[in-house]
Amino acid sequence: MLECLAVKPAQESPHDGTIKSVERVITDDESPKPGFLNGREGSAEATVSITVVGASGDLAKKKIFPALFALYYEGCLPKHFTIYGFARSKMTDEQLRELISGTLTCRIDQKENCGDKQEEFLKRCFYHSGQYSSEESFSELSRKLHEHEGGRVANRLFYLSIPPDIFVDVARSSSSAASSKNGWTRVIVEKPFGRDSESSAELTKGLKQYLNEDQIYRIDHYLGKELVENLSVLRFSNLVFEPLWSRQYIRNVQFIFSEDFGTEGRGGYFDNYGIIRDIMQNHLLQILALFAMEPPVSLDAEDIRNEKVKVLRSMRKLDMANVVIGQYKGHVRGGVKYPAYIDDKTVPNNSNTPTFAAAALFIDNARWDGVPFLMKAGKALHKRGAEIRVQFRHVPGNLYKRSFGTDLDKATNELVIRVQPDEAIYLKINNKVPGLGMRLDRSNLNLHYAARYDKEIPDAYERLILDAIEGERRLFIRSDELDAAWSLFTPLLKELEIRKVSPELYPYGSRGPVGAHYLAAKYNVRWGDNSFEPTED
Ligand SMILES: NC(=O)C1=CN([C@@H]2O[C@H](COP(=O)(O)OP(=O)(O)OC[C@H]3O[C@@H](n4cnc5c(N)ncnc54)[C@H](OP(=O)(O)O)[C@@H]3O)[C@@H](O)[C@H]2O)C=CC1
Numbered sequence: 001m002l003e004c005l006a007v008k009p010a011q012e013s014p015h016d017g018t019i020k021s022v023e024r025v026i027t028d029d030e031s032p033k034p035g036f037l038n039g040r041e042g043s044a045e046a047t048v049s050i051t052v053v054g055a056s057g058d059l060a061k062k063k064i065f066p067a068l069f070a071l072y073y074e075g076c077l078p079k080h081f082t083i084y085g086f087a088r089s090k091m092t093d094e095q096l097r098e099l100i101s102g103t104l105t106c107r108i109d110q111k112e113n114c115g116d117k118q119e120e121f122l123k124r125c126f127y128h129s130g131q132y133s134s135e136e137s138f139s140e141l142s143r144k145l146h147e148h149e150g151g152r153v154a155n156r157l158f159y160l161s162i163p164p165d166i167f168v169d170v171a172r173s174s175s176s177a178a179s180s181k182n183g184w185t186r187v188i189v190e191k192p193f194g195r196d197s198e199s200s201a202e203l204t205k206g207l208k209q210y211l212n213e214d215q216i217y218r219i220d221h222y223l224g225k226e227l228v229e230n231l232s233v234l235r236f237s238n239l240v241f242e243p244l245w246s247r248q249y250i251r252n253v254q255f256i257f258s259e260d261f262g263t264e265g266r267g268g269y270f271d272n273y274g275i276i277r278d279i280m281q282n283h284l285l286q287i288l289a290l291f292a293m294e295p296p297v298s299l300d301a302e303d304i305r306n307e308k309v310k311v312l313r314s315m316r317k318l319d320m321a322n323v324v325i326g327q328y329k330g331h332v333r334g335g336v337k338y339p340a341y342i343d344d345k346t347v348p349n350n351s352n353t354p355t356f357a358a359a360a361l362f363i364d365n366a367r368w369d370g371v372p373f374l375m376k377a378g379k380a381l382h383k384r385g386a387e388i389r390v391q392f393r394h395v396p397g398n399l400y401k402r403s404f405g406t407d408l409d410k411a412t413n414e415l416v417i418r419v420q421p422d423e424a425i426y427l428k429i430n431n432k433v434p435g436l437g438m439r440l441d442r443s444n445l446n447l448h449y450a451a452r453y454d455k456e457i458p459d460a461y462e463r464l465i466l467d468a469i470e471g472e473r474r475l476f477i478r479s480d481e482l483d484a485a486w487s488l489f490t491p492l493l494k495e496l497e498i499r500k501v502s503p504e505l506y507p508y509g510s511r512g513p514v515g516a517h518y519l520a521a522k523y524n525v526r527w528g529d530n531s532f533e534p535t536e537d
């Protein structure tokens with residue numbers, strides 16, 4: 001059973017739920033507090049209406065509805081909830097249910113009642129067709145939500161699963177015509193949050209015309225992944241790690257993302273963004289900030305985000321010389337033909353958009369001075385995975401150095417946090433091979449999740465939607481974090497575009513451009529993802 005309690009009972013700022021364009025009657029702090037779930041937020045009789053804007057789209061079908069069902073299945077949604085799909089496409093309630101029913105799955109450890117639960121869930125899903133910029137459409141939606149709310153305290157969550165150019169239109173029409181009059185109103189915004197500092201600031205300004213910062217939940221789904229959530233637990237609740245967490249013991253840190261498929265189907269979106277904006281500026285940089293931050297005063301969202309933003313602001317300007325970009329080319333392997341990026345019909349055939357990038361970054365503060373933080377992200381590589389690798393320094397005056405040969409790097413400890421797939425945390429150590437002689441080998445202290453825990457790991461979207469319902473903003477991006485993240489990457493992105501830098505081509509299914517290895521070598525670093533990977537229990 002998924003535990004639905006958040007890290008702490010959510011505390012709203014007095015502004016949350018206050019819609020600028022609509023007069024508010026009751027704020028969160030005024031509304032009854034005892035929770036609908038184990039003492040969590042809101043009155044036992046409060047309702048939550050979740051409107052998925054862009055319900056006919058790919059993300060809604062693939063991630064949002066399945067996550068909502070999983071929350072329902074685990075008993076994490078409040079007693080009174082209603083789900084509405086909203087989009088322009090004409091659809092009946094029945095057709096929406098049909099559309100999403102194929103994507104709902106039950107957790108393996110609780111397969112019983114799955115069919116019944118799906119039926120119950122689908123009965124609480126409805127559809128409203130309308131125009132995104134039309135207040136009339138949202139007013140009509142509001143009327144329908146009101147009927148379902150049945151006079152209770154009405155909390156409303158809007159999930160904007162739509163292209164970014166209509167985020168502000170929807171914020172305007174939904175806030176002015178469909179905000180809750182007596183509960184909170186929150187809006188989850190999907191990435192991309194702009195494509196550079198200027199467009200991001202414009203988007204933030206546009207949203208803030210209609211919403212308070214406290215109402216905006218900018219989602220970065222990597223922050224909802226189990227092992228990313230666990231990063232702070234690992235560091236701050238184990239005495240053995242935190243004292244090592246600095247330039248004194250850490251040689252370099254690597255953040256690696258790879259996918260073994262290309263942009264299939266999303267080339268139109270991707271070509272305007274590229275891998276640096278799609279993965280590095282958000283997912284990997286967010287993980288880096290969590291990894292490198294100072295201990296926060298508390299687990300409160302603002303305390304954590306304050307520390308993350310300090311890390312981002314301490315980062316050295318990103319230099320072109322510290323970046324390598326690549327693009328995948330067609331490749332035939334085992335008689336199968338794999339396409340090039342530019343074979344995608346929605347991509348111009350002279351596109352320079354990177355599908356791979358590697359970068360060396362530095363945090364100019366006392367803790368991390370001189371430590372290279374390496375990032376690598378790519379599509380159409382040899383495997384799918386996301387991991388954090390922490391390579392420690394050499395053991396000073398190592399008594400056993402003769403047993404390692406000349407390559408001392410091979411004998412240093414490495415902590416690997418495998419975010420996905422097959423979640424694990426393992427520490428590479430040197431160990432004596434049992435026997436009468438003195439031979440050392442490399443072994444792993446391995447926390448393999450599948451072996452240790454018999455629970456299925458929840459999808460990141462489940463955690464994040466639940467947090468948004470609970471008013472827990474810890475895993476969502478604050479606007480100053482976003483500004484800092486864009487300030488780091490915008491000059492580089494502009495330079496790449498102005499200079500029309502050609503990406504290094506790499507074959508589909510390969511390990512990516514060789515330039516990434518030279519970049520790491522410049523800092524005496526070897527990418528750790530080419531070595532032995534344990535999966536054994
Ligand atoms: N798909 C994914 O894997 C991921 C997506 N995202 C982000 O999530 C959001 C939604 O993604 P996704 O579902 O793939 O997007 P889609 O392109 O599938 O769009 C979602 C819905 O928006 C409407 N729509 C599409 N284009 C336009 C347009 N030009 N003008 C007005 N309405 C339009 C369509 O509904 P209708 O025509 O019925 O109104 C469509 O069903 C985007 O911001 C995307 O960047 C983020 C991470 C991953």
Ligand SMILES: O=C1O[C@H](COP(=O)(O)O)[C@@H](O)[C@H](O)[C@H]1O
Binds near residue numbers: 221259278
């Ligand atoms: O945000 C995005 O993430 C996905 C990868 O997410 P994952 O949870 O499946 O690892 C990526 O494919 C996509 O390009 C990007 O927009």
